[in-house]
Amino acid sequence: MTVPNCDGTGGRAIWMDGRELARTMLAELAGQFAQLTTDTGTPVVLAIVQIGRDPAASSYVRAIVRCCDRVGVTPRLITLDSDTGPSALAETLHVLDDDSETAGIIIQYPLPELLARAVRAHMPPHKDVDGIHPLNAGLLALGDPSALVPATPLGGMALLHHYNVDLEGKHAVVIGRSPIVGRPMAQLLLQAHATVTICHSRTRGLDEITRSADILAVATGRPRMVTATMVKKGATVIDFGVNFVDGQMVGDVDTEPVAEIAARITPVPGGTGPMTNVMLMQNTLAAAIRQRPQD
């Protein structure tokens, strides 16, 4: 894939570079974690819970560990057997809740629905750094800034802010309504005063709706499903997709042709992907600060 001109000339979109923003934010976070560790005298611990040994999940876990290393967070890996049941998972979460050193907990998805339900029921909300507990989802829906918000949509919003995209009063269309990407992204755009439309697999007239979007955020898991004819000239396109086609990582947007129409676009790889773990670290910092012992 060729890189579009970053100055927006030549009819090509500005590339919203997640790798560069991630580097900057990780350096800032490293300073903030160092300060917190000095103040409290204890390192910040992030518990990473993986059930089974799925290679894709293991690769995500390694990426989180690398990110922890870069900011000075201590990762605590907990690998449970693939036949772990809901009560054993609940017990693990209770132990981590009682552990005062553990500031945050992240569980690797996907999980079978029975286990996902156990996580929602037993995740301590104040350590829920991926924002999956119903309390955090509810606070987000209420527009309460104390919510811990899923990291992936937070990364999309950080890119929009970094590139000074005006959201107020703009029409933002989100394709996808999952609890970890589409739905919270729509809530965040609403909080930023955009007028938000949420689309999903039963939406009728999708193309017509997306063509009216000033901001188009896509989280469908369908490789390259958003084509150039679905995008308004000058729109900003946020692609959350991570798909593998013939061994190549591609997004949910057909990036090259869409970059000819849009004003700004996130590449895949290198757009929203690198931001997710940065925002996970930011959430871990927020959770650790809130749990810091008071004098």
Ligand code: NDP
């Ligand atoms: P889900 O499968 O949970 O949700 C997909 C959503 O897309 C659903 O709401 C579904 O609708 C909708 N959808 C599917 N097909 C269509 C279609 N043809 N037209 C309109 N809507 C459609 O996926 P996730 O939200 O977990 O992930 C979405 C994408 O984001 C994936 O590519 C995933 O890999 C990526 N991802 C990236 C992360 C990152 O770090 N950047 C982290 C997490 C995910 P319905 O509800 O009706 O089924």
